[in-house]
Amino acid sequence: MEELTVELVNVQSVNGTEGEVRIAEKIESILRGIPYFTSNPDQVWTKTVDNDALERKSVFALLKSERPSNKTILLHAHSDTVTIDDFGALKELATQPYKLMEKLKDVKLLPDVKADLESGDWLFGRGAVDMKSGMAAHLVVLKYLSENRDVFSGNILFMANPIEETTHGGIIDALPELERLQSEKELEFECAINTDFVGPLYGGDQTKYIYLGSVGKLLPAFYIRGKETHVGQAYEGLDPNLIASELTSRIDLNAELADEAEGEVTQPPVTLKQKDLKPTYNVQTPISSFVYFNYYVHQITPDRILDQLRGIAEASFDHVVEKLNREFEKHCARAGMKYERLPWESRVTTYSELYNKVYSLHGEEVNVRLNEILDQHAKDIDPREVGRLMVEELLLMDDDQAPVIVLFFATPYVPRNFVKGQTEKEQILLEKLDSILQETGSETGDTFAVHKFFPSLTDSSYLCLDDTDEEIEVLKNNYPGMDTLYPVPIEKIRKLNIPALNFGAWGKDAHKMTERVYKPYTFGTLPSLIKKYCLNMLD
Known part of the structure; x- marks a missing residue:
């Protein structure tokens, strides 16, 4: 798994660059190299993001067990990273983990970073923990299950999305595809497993956190x-x-x-x-x-x-x-x-x-002028600036x-969400999770803690949502041009309603030059944990 992680990290896939296209091609190539998908090539496919100048893609792969069932687990991860500019003079080595770590030996580092570098238990590099190692964990599990299709009953849908680090545009664009699979293939999504990074919440914290939802x-x-x-x-x-x-x-x-x-x-x-x-x-x-x-x-x-x-x-x-x-x-x-x-x-x-107030003064002219701003600028400038321009236009029309x-x-x-255990389906999900964490902790010595909300931002937010229609209406009424600038398909998310868990790659310093992933847990325990959970849920 370390080799696969390095292979993915080597593909520089900074958000907003053509590297996001190359990483999709790399992931598709890896999938097609798995014997099951070599024999079933139509079960690997891509979807180009609508109206995207770079033509970035989400990558999908559907694995079916030998015993037919509609029950499905979604394994998903994002394929983009943040910029590499923070690496400064080491920028060219940001996605070359072994060369980077050799050079870092000559850099004055904080004591804990230096200790991790010298231990040999950590892999450094942009995307190492956020989240190429998490992607690799999914691919390793997918390959294992493809070779053992007789031990479970159901389907594994793998999905890799671009554009997570800015607008979550990849997952939002992929929702119609999930809806299509739910309808045409009659897939019944039991849950989704994301592997976005987790790490210590305070100095010396070694707890491995599992999250039941998203902030x-x-x-x-x-x-x-x-x-x-x-x-x-x-x-x-x-x-x-x-x-x-x-x-x-x-x-x-x-x-x-x-x-x-x-x-x-x-x-x-x-x-x-x-x-x-x-x-x-x-x-x-x-x-x-x-x-x-x-x-x-x-x-x-x-x-x-x-x-x-x-x-x-x-x-x-x-x-x-x-x-x-x-x-x-x-x-x-x-x-x-x-x-x-x-x-x-x-x-x-x-x-x-x-x-x-302004509409009461000018009537439909208000909408005409606001729509002109959207037509002129929605595709060309920062959407936050477009909203500001719409506010300015209203103030120009105000009599005060x-x-x-x-x-x-x-x-x-x-959107916010978390698994509450209020339905039988969610109760089963939580019971199996608790059992597997206890079993794994006994085997590995890891301490696990289950929290409700993944504390950073994650694509899992768009697989189900807790916001009510009334709350969303208030939001839309105070969000200039929301349906144009950031059209979140609320009804699709409600229809999919996929409980979303996060079993993260464990590491430190995501989005920093010293980003690193802890190899013993991430390359050993994590894929085992995902595998066990999939097998239990699809038993």
């Missing part, structure tokens, strides 16, 4: 319109950067905003972008600013997030106004001028409130041109 994600955004002025009359304006900075100060890594469910707590919101929208230098102060946050979700609903962040926005606006008045009063005293309170008043609105904060959601929307 969700929303991207709340704030468009702040201030009031421009000449720098020579600075107090006559309202700097939107002051408000944006206050918002960031109150939201960024605020532990009280971390969502909690089932005894598990998300990471708190964190800023992903903050900027003003002034395109060039001049001595006019900025008119507007834009800031958005990563917001992980276990159970909090979109309407509660809007209420929560509206309160913070109002407090931020009030704080800035009061600060400006204090500073202006001090300035007037020093300059010998008469002080009069500045005219600014706090004003915060949501996208849906702004849209409804006073400073304002507009709160809305931007791309992406990542």
Whole structure:
């Protein structure tokens, strides 16, 4: 399995590059080299991502047991990686694990990294843990089961998807194919097993975590319109950067905003972008600013997030106004001028409130102008910027041109889910999982812990979802152009409704130059664990 992992890592498949095409070709070639698929070539196929300039592909392989059954387990993994720029001078070796590790011996590393490098138990390289080793585990299990088709009853569907590291576009594009297989082949999906990376949650942690679902994600955004002025009359304006900075100060890594469910707590919101929208230098102060946050979700609903962040926005606006008045009063005293309170008043609105107000003023013209923005820009620029432009257009049509904060959601929307054990099917799934983990732990000495939510982002979010129709309606009403900019096929996901587990490759420092996978567990225990679970579920 180490050899197969290295073979996959060697194919540089950075998200958004032609390497994503090459890795799909490599995976297809590996599959077609398995004797079962050599004899059944039509059971390996690819699907090109719709409207994708690079023509990236998802790769599928369907393995059928000798004893026919519709019961099916989906083994899935993503094939792309993040950039290799973080490797600096070692960039050319980022996907050459053995050469990289030799060079790393001459680099000053943190003590734990150095110890892992010298131990011989770790494989370094981009994609080693996220998630070429997980992909290799699936391929090893698939090959074993193809050679032992008499010991289980059912099907194994293998799926490798591109475009995970940015928008999850590969898995979303693949959902119609899963739906087709569910309908035409009458596949009954018992569960899905992902092998996205897991690792220690704190220093010295050796626990191997199994996840019953996926954290969700929303991207709340704030468009702040201030009031421009000449720098020579600075107090006559309202700097939107002051408000944006206050918002960031109150939201960024605020532990009280971390969502909690089932005894598990998300990471708190964190800023992903903050900027003003002034395109060039001049001595006019900025008119507007834009800031958005990563917001992980276990159970909090979109309407509660809007209420929560509206309160913070109002407090931020009030704080800035009061600060400006204090500073202006001090300035007037020093300059010998008469002080009069500045005219600014706090004003915060949501996208849906702004849209409804402007629509009441202009009617269908609003939709015409918003659709023009989508037609002109949806395929050409960052979808978060398209949403911002739609907010700007509404503000241009508003009859109130006073400073304002507009709160809305931007791309992406990542659904939340976890296996609850509320149905007989889920109870069986959990019982078999518990039994296998106990058996494996006794054999290997590994300590396992089952958690509800995979704490990072994963394609498994798009195989089932816990969000209600009412919650999604609130989201759509406050998400400019969602159906165009990030069309999540809600009904397809509900119809598929595949319980999604994560048995991850175990390692450290994903998305860092020192990314590495722990070989004894990932190359030994992990494929054995997946194999046992498949055989038990398809017994």
